[in-house]
Amino acid sequence: MGTIGVLLVARVLPYLEQELDKRYKLFRIWDYPQKAQLLTQHAAAIRAVVGNSNDGADADLIDALPKLEIVSSFSVGVDKIDLEKCRAKGIRVTNTPDVLTDEVADLAIGLTLALLRRICECDRYVRSGNWKKGDYKLTTKFSGKTVGIIGLGRIGQAIAKRAEGFNCSICYYSRTEKRDSNYKYYPSVVELASNCEILIVACPLTDETHHIINREVINALGPKGFLINIGRGKHVDEAELVSALQEGRLGGAGLDVFEDEPVVPEELFGLENVVLLPHVGSATVETRTDMADLVLGNLEAHFLGKPLLTPLV
Numbered sequence: 001m002g003t004i005g006v007l008l009v010a011r012v013l014p015y016l017e018q019e020l021d022k023r024y025k026l027f028r029i030w031d032y033p034q035k036a037q038l039l040t041q042h043a044a045a046i047r048a049v050v051g052n053s054n055d056g057a058d059a060d061l062i063d064a065l066p067k068l069e070i071v072s073s074f075s076v077g078v079d080k081i082d083l084e085k086c087r088a089k090g091i092r093v094t095n096t097p098d099v100l101t102d103e104v105a106d107l108a109i110g111l112t113l114a115l116l117r118r119i120c121e122c123d124r125y126v127r128s129g130n131w132k133k134g135d136y137k138l139t140t141k142f143s144g145k146t147v148g149i150i151g152l153g154r155i156g157q158a159i160a161k162r163a164e165g166f167n168c169s170i171c172y173y174s175r176t177e178k179r180d181s182n183y184k185y186y187p188s189v190v191e192l193a194s195n196c197e198i199l200i201v202a203c204p205l206t207d208e209t210h211h212i213i214n215r216e217v218i219n220a221l222g223p224k225g226f227l228i229n230i231g232r233g234k235h236v237d238e239a240e241l242v243s244a245l246q247e248g249r250l251g252g253a254g255l256d257v258f259e260d261e262p263v264v265p266e267e268l269f270g271l272e273n274v275v276l277l278p279h280v281g282s283a284t285v286e287t288r289t290d291m292a293d294l295v296l297g298n299l300e301a302h303f304l305g306k307p308l309l310t311p312l313v
């Protein structure tokens with residue numbers, strides 16, 4: 001396999017990069033500041049692309065690699081891969097579902113608790129020595145609240161299961177009602193937002209879900225409502241979110257993802273009712289290692305002519 005060319009287009013777990021380097025002829029995109037040089041010299045050798053949730057394979061890259069057979073993403077989200085193009089050209093696509101479900105769901109609950117109970121702010125309060133000057137203000141209870149989930153796929157269901165453990169009532173929005181679920185279904189996001197206290201975004205990013213959290217939804221959630229986003233930054237109209245938080249039209253927001261990562265709107269930095277994380281939903285040693293093994297397993301299966309472990313296309 002050492003002669004098979006693999007193009008790495010994203011910074012991934014060092015273990016994954018090292019293993020790819022050991023097993024294949026690895027090209028790192030950042031070693032070629034001029035992409036044209038990489039393509040002129042090596043396009044014909046590259047049979048696989050490995051990317052992540054931020055850097056995948058767009059139509060231009062796919063068209064520039066005539067021998068491309070497989071795109072393997074170190075992520076469950078594949079919004080940075082042109083799936084239609086891959087389908088049309090017979091290029092296989094794999095991602096890393098299941099192995100990160102628990103991790104991302106755990107973080108969604110952690111983010112919710114951090115936001116409602118103001119855990120990060122409490123920590124800053126103690127560190128700054130302010131505790132000596134008086135008691136910390138009261139916060140908001142999570143147990144028993146109504147949690148609305150956008151997207152009842154693997155991650156959405158895992159969040160629901162966890163929230164049930166906090167005696168929360170669960171409702172959801174998805175394109176179609178899930179016949180096998182007892183949770184309350186709302187056929188529109190505005191209705192869901194009007195009927196829950198905590199709204200969690202857990203759906204894939206598509207043309208339909210881009211800015212699914214807009215002004216109307218934010219206003220429906222209201223000044224006592226909390227928004228949690230562990231999906232993609234582009235699910236939320238960030239400018240609308242910022243103004244709603246500034247104007248007190250939304251109770252608070254817990255965000256693991258942003259529209260233009262790693263750029264975060266500076267207006268959020270001064271607000272107390274937000275918790276901001278650097279896209280760490282799946283970021284534990286255990287889960288990232290499992291994700292890396294899945295990428296390696298898919299590539300190996302493909303080049304040995306065996307069934308892919310997690311085929312998407």
Ligand code: 8YV
Nearest residue numbers: 052053074075076077279282
């Ligand atoms: C990671 C993710 O950010 O799986 C996804 O879709 O967003 C995350 O697990 C990622 O791709 C690791 O680089």
